[in-house]
Amino acid sequence: MKFPIIATAVLGATTALADMPVLTVYTYDSFVADWGPGPQIETAFEEVCGCDLKFVGAGDGAALLARLQLEGVRTRADVVLGLDTNLTAAAAGTGLFAKHGIEAEFNLPVDWDDDMFLPFDWGYFAFVHDKTRLPDAPDSFEELIAAPDDLKVVIQDPRSSTPGLGLMLWVKAAYGARAPEIWAGLAPHVLTVTKGWSEAYGMFLDGEADMVLSYTTSPAYHLIAEGDDTKAAAPFDEGHYMQIEVAGRIASSEQPELAQSFLNFMLSDAFQSVIATTNWMYPAVTPEGGLPRGFETLITPETALIFAPGEAAKLREEALAEWRDGLSR
Amino acid sequence: MARRAQPLGAVVPAGVAAGALVLALCLGTLAAVAWRAEAGGGLGAADWAAIRFTLFQAALSAGLSCALAIPVARALARRQFAGRGLLITLLGAPFILPVIVGVVGLLALFGRNGMVSAALAPLGLGPVDIYGLHGVLLAHVFFNLPLATRLILQGWLAIPAERFRLAAALGFGPGDVVRRLEVPMLREVLPGAFLVTFLICVTSFAVVLTLGGGPRATTVELAIYHAFRFEFDLGRAALLSLIQFGMCAAAALMALAVTVPGGFGAGLDRPLKRWDADHLGLRMQDAAWLGLAGLFLLVPLALIVLRGLAGLAEMPAAVYAAALRSLVVALVSAAVTVGLALPLALAANRLGGLRGTALQGAGMLAIAASPLVMGTGLFLLLFPVVDPVALALPVTAVVNAAMSLPFALRALGPVLAETERSHGRLADSLGLHGYTRLRLVTLPRLRRPLGFVLGLSAALSMGDLGVIALFADPAQATLPLQLYGLMGAYRMEAAAGAALLLLALSLGLFWIFDRGGRANAAV
Structure with missing residues (x-):
C-alpha cells in the first residue's frame, strides 16, 4: 500500500521541519520578491545551516526600521537585513542590536569600522x-x-x-x-x-x-x-x-549562534555572488568570480x-x- | 412619525455595532499610536502649510468634480442609446484604478511625452506642462468624476417617472424641469457627493505629490509620513491624523447643513420618458458632454490597456497567485461592506434625527483615516496578541470594507429614506415589520444601490494598497503590492501587464455586481 508510506514520509518531513531551528530575518520587500536575492539565498543557507531560514518582508528600509521600533524587545526577528547607513544611528539607538564581532575585508570605497552592523551591498x-x-x-x-x-x-x-x-x-x-x-x-x-x-x-x-x-x-x-x-x-x-546596505543581529534572539553564522554566510561567495544581478547593487565582498559581465561598463565615481x-x-x-x-x- | 412608532427591532443594535466597529478601527488605532508615542514635537510651520494646501486642493478638486459631473449625469439620465450600460460601467473605471496606474495613463495622455504634447508639437507648441495645481485638479477630476457622476445619476434616477409625466402634461419646458425637479434633487444629492469626493481628495497623497510638481504640493498624509519615517515621532503622526479627521468632520457638518430632502413622493416605477429633453439642441448638448467625458476618462484607460498587452506575457507566475489572493480579499471585503453598510443605513434611517446622522457619521469616518496611522495602530494592537503578518489578508479585507463604507452609505441612504417616505406608510398599515418588510419592501428597492455597493467595494478593495503594505509579507502579496514590487525591480513591462490584469479584474468585478444597478437603467 502506497498510502501509509507517503503518510510516513510526510509525517517524517514535518517532524524534521518542526525539530529544525527557525532563523527569522526581517528585510525589505524587494529582497524577498521571487526575482530578488531572497529565494536563492534561502536555498543556499538552508543547505549548510540545518535550519529553516524565514525571510519576513516589511516594506522598504525605513519601514523596516519603523517596524522594529514598533515591536521593540518583543520582536520576532533574529537578524535585520536591509537598513542603510542613514538609518543605522537610529537603529543602534533602539538598543536591540548586538555586536557582530566579525573581522572582514570589504570591497567598499570607504573604510568600514562599525561594530554593530555589517555591509552586504552598496551603490x-x-x-x-x-x-x-x-x-x-x-x-x-x-x-x-x-x-x-x-x-x-x-x-x-x-x-x-x-x-x-x-x-x-x-x-x-x-x-x-x-x-x-x-x-x-x-x-x-x-x-x-x-x-x-x-x-x-x-x-x-x-x-x-x-x-x-x-x-x-x-x-x-x-x-x-x-x-x-x-x-x-x-x-x-x-x-x-x-548607499551602504547593512545587516545586524538582534541581541535578544533565541538563536544567537544561527544569527551569527548567517552574518558570516552573508559575506561568503554563496551570498555575495547573488547580489549583483538580483539586487542590482555592488556586493560588499567581491565574489571569487568577480562581477558579472556588463558591470565593467558602469561609471566608477x-x-x-x-x-x-x-x-x-x-x-x-x-x-x-x-x-x-x-x-x- | 410613522417610523418612530415602530419597534426598533434588531436593526438598531446591529447598526450601532457596525458603527462601533468602524469607530474602533479609526479612532482605536489612532489612540494606540498616540498611546505608544513618546513626548513628541508639536506642529511646525511646514505642517500648517500642508494643512492649508490639503484643504485648498481638496475643496477645489471636489467642487470641480461635482460641477462637471452634473451635466454628465444629466445626459446619462435623460438619454437612451445602445451601449449606455457599458458606458456607465466604463466611465466608473478611473475611480477604481490604483493611483499609480491611473497616473501612468494620465501622463500617457497629458504628459510631456504624451499624446496631447505630440499632437501640439507640429504646431510649434508644447510640451504640455501638467505639473502644478492644475495637474492635481486634472487628476482628481479624472479619479472622482466617475463617482460623482454615479452618485448624482442615482439622484436623477430616483425621481419617479410620474413626475416627468406630470411635467410633460403641464407643458414644462427644460427650464421648468430644471427649476421644479432637478434643482431640488441636486440640493439633496450634491452635498453628499461633494463631501465624499472631498474626503477622498483630503487623503490623496501620491497623486498630489507626483502631479503637484514639488514640495509645495505637500498634503497632511505626506506630513504624517515625514513624522513617522523621518523622526519616528508617533505623537505628531497621531496629531496630524486627528487633524485630518477634524477637517473631514467639519466638511461633513457643512454638507449636512446645506442638504435639503427632496420629497418627490412615491412613484410606480413606470418606464421613464423625458418629453422635455427632446429638442435637438439639448440632444447635441448631452452628446457633447458624454463625448468629452468619455474621451477624458477612457483614453487614459485605453493607453493603459495598450501598454499592458505587451507585458502580459512577461508576468511571472507570482502575479497570478497575487491576483487570486486579491480576488478573494475583494469578495470578502464586498460582503463585509454590505454586512456593515446595510444595518448601519437601516439603523440610521430608523433612528432618524441627530442620532441617525451621528451613526452615519461614524460610518463615514474610515475614509478620513490615514492608512499609515491605521496600519501602524492595528499593528500595535495585534502584535502583542498574534503575529500580525498571519492576519494581513483578513485585516486588509476588513479595512478595505471600512474604506468603502462611506460610498456604500452614500448610495444606500437616500434610496432607503425615499423608500420609507414613499412606501413606509403603506407598509405600516399592512403591518409589515421586521424581516418580512425588509424582504418585500426594502430590499427590492435597494437592489440597484446594493449591486453598486458590492461592485464598488469589491473593485476598490482589488485596487487598494491600503494598510497591507505595512505588514504583508511579499509571500502573501496582493496584486497591487505585486505591481509595485515589479516596478521596484525595474520590470516595468511586466508591471504594465499586471496593471492591465488589475484593471480587468476590478472592472469585471464591478460590472458583474453592478448589473443589478443597471437593471433599471433601461427605464
Missing part, C-alpha cells in the same frame, strides 16, 4: 539618462543648473523614499552651506517629486523626464536583463553619494561621498528645510 546614487535622447548629459550639479530649462529631472521625496533622502544628503555633502542655493538652482529642472523610486523611474522610462535619480548600477539591469545599452549614469564632478551615521541623522532636519525651501520657489 552610488546617480542621475540616469538615455544616451539616445540626451547624448550630452550634465556632469555636475552646477552644469545641470546651467542647462536650458527644458532639461528635466524627476526625483523622489526624501520624506517617503530612500533614494530621495540620498539625493538630499548628496547635495548637502557636496555643497554644505551652499545647499540652499543649489536646490534653488535645480528647482526649474525638477519636473516633479514622486513618492517612491518606482514612480520616478517609470516616468523616466516613459520619456516624461530626461534624467531620473537612481543608482550608477541601474544601466546594468537594462544591459544584462534586457540587452539594452542605451541607459547610462551621468558621472558628477562633485562625487557621488553612497572618483569621489565617494557619505556622512557618518550620526552625522546624517543630525543634518537631516536642516537639509530637509533647505530642500523644501529651495524647491518651493
Whole structure:
C-alpha cells in the first residue's frame, strides 16, 4: 500500500521541519520578491545551516526600521537585513542590536569600522539618462543648473523614499552651506517629486523626464536583463553619494549562534555572488568570480561621498528645510 | 412619525455595532499610536502649510468634480442609446484604478511625452506642462468624476417617472424641469457627493505629490509620513491624523447643513420618458458632454490597456497567485461592506434625527483615516496578541470594507429614506415589520444601490494598497503590492501587464455586481 508510506514520509518531513531551528530575518520587500536575492539565498543557507531560514518582508528600509521600533524587545526577528547607513544611528539607538564581532575585508570605497552592523551591498546614487535622447548629459550639479530649462529631472521625496533622502544628503555633502542655493538652482529642472523610486523611474522610462535619480548600477539591469545599452549614469564632478546596505543581529534572539553564522554566510561567495544581478547593487565582498559581465561598463565615481551615521541623522532636519525651501520657489 | 412608532427591532443594535466597529478601527488605532508615542514635537510651520494646501486642493478638486459631473449625469439620465450600460460601467473605471496606474495613463495622455504634447508639437507648441495645481485638479477630476457622476445619476434616477409625466402634461419646458425637479434633487444629492469626493481628495497623497510638481504640493498624509519615517515621532503622526479627521468632520457638518430632502413622493416605477429633453439642441448638448467625458476618462484607460498587452506575457507566475489572493480579499471585503453598510443605513434611517446622522457619521469616518496611522495602530494592537503578518489578508479585507463604507452609505441612504417616505406608510398599515418588510419592501428597492455597493467595494478593495503594505509579507502579496514590487525591480513591462490584469479584474468585478444597478437603467 502506497498510502501509509507517503503518510510516513510526510509525517517524517514535518517532524524534521518542526525539530529544525527557525532563523527569522526581517528585510525589505524587494529582497524577498521571487526575482530578488531572497529565494536563492534561502536555498543556499538552508543547505549548510540545518535550519529553516524565514525571510519576513516589511516594506522598504525605513519601514523596516519603523517596524522594529514598533515591536521593540518583543520582536520576532533574529537578524535585520536591509537598513542603510542613514538609518543605522537610529537603529543602534533602539538598543536591540548586538555586536557582530566579525573581522572582514570589504570591497567598499570607504573604510568600514562599525561594530554593530555589517555591509552586504552598496551603490552610488546617480542621475540616469538615455544616451539616445540626451547624448550630452550634465556632469555636475552646477552644469545641470546651467542647462536650458527644458532639461528635466524627476526625483523622489526624501520624506517617503530612500533614494530621495540620498539625493538630499548628496547635495548637502557636496555643497554644505551652499545647499540652499543649489536646490534653488535645480528647482526649474525638477519636473516633479514622486513618492517612491518606482514612480520616478517609470516616468523616466516613459520619456516624461530626461534624467531620473537612481543608482550608477541601474544601466546594468537594462544591459544584462534586457540587452539594452542605451541607459547610462551621468558621472558628477562633485562625487557621488553612497548607499551602504547593512545587516545586524538582534541581541535578544533565541538563536544567537544561527544569527551569527548567517552574518558570516552573508559575506561568503554563496551570498555575495547573488547580489549583483538580483539586487542590482555592488556586493560588499567581491565574489571569487568577480562581477558579472556588463558591470565593467558602469561609471566608477572618483569621489565617494557619505556622512557618518550620526552625522546624517543630525543634518537631516536642516537639509530637509533647505530642500523644501529651495524647491518651493 | 410613522417610523418612530415602530419597534426598533434588531436593526438598531446591529447598526450601532457596525458603527462601533468602524469607530474602533479609526479612532482605536489612532489612540494606540498616540498611546505608544513618546513626548513628541508639536506642529511646525511646514505642517500648517500642508494643512492649508490639503484643504485648498481638496475643496477645489471636489467642487470641480461635482460641477462637471452634473451635466454628465444629466445626459446619462435623460438619454437612451445602445451601449449606455457599458458606458456607465466604463466611465466608473478611473475611480477604481490604483493611483499609480491611473497616473501612468494620465501622463500617457497629458504628459510631456504624451499624446496631447505630440499632437501640439507640429504646431510649434508644447510640451504640455501638467505639473502644478492644475495637474492635481486634472487628476482628481479624472479619479472622482466617475463617482460623482454615479452618485448624482442615482439622484436623477430616483425621481419617479410620474413626475416627468406630470411635467410633460403641464407643458414644462427644460427650464421648468430644471427649476421644479432637478434643482431640488441636486440640493439633496450634491452635498453628499461633494463631501465624499472631498474626503477622498483630503487623503490623496501620491497623486498630489507626483502631479503637484514639488514640495509645495505637500498634503497632511505626506506630513504624517515625514513624522513617522523621518523622526519616528508617533505623537505628531497621531496629531496630524486627528487633524485630518477634524477637517473631514467639519466638511461633513457643512454638507449636512446645506442638504435639503427632496420629497418627490412615491412613484410606480413606470418606464421613464423625458418629453422635455427632446429638442435637438439639448440632444447635441448631452452628446457633447458624454463625448468629452468619455474621451477624458477612457483614453487614459485605453493607453493603459495598450501598454499592458505587451507585458502580459512577461508576468511571472507570482502575479497570478497575487491576483487570486486579491480576488478573494475583494469578495470578502464586498460582503463585509454590505454586512456593515446595510444595518448601519437601516439603523440610521430608523433612528432618524441627530442620532441617525451621528451613526452615519461614524460610518463615514474610515475614509478620513490615514492608512499609515491605521496600519501602524492595528499593528500595535495585534502584535502583542498574534503575529500580525498571519492576519494581513483578513485585516486588509476588513479595512478595505471600512474604506468603502462611506460610498456604500452614500448610495444606500437616500434610496432607503425615499423608500420609507414613499412606501413606509403603506407598509405600516399592512403591518409589515421586521424581516418580512425588509424582504418585500426594502430590499427590492435597494437592489440597484446594493449591486453598486458590492461592485464598488469589491473593485476598490482589488485596487487598494491600503494598510497591507505595512505588514504583508511579499509571500502573501496582493496584486497591487505585486505591481509595485515589479516596478521596484525595474520590470516595468511586466508591471504594465499586471496593471492591465488589475484593471480587468476590478472592472469585471464591478460590472458583474453592478448589473443589478443597471437593471433599471433601461427605464
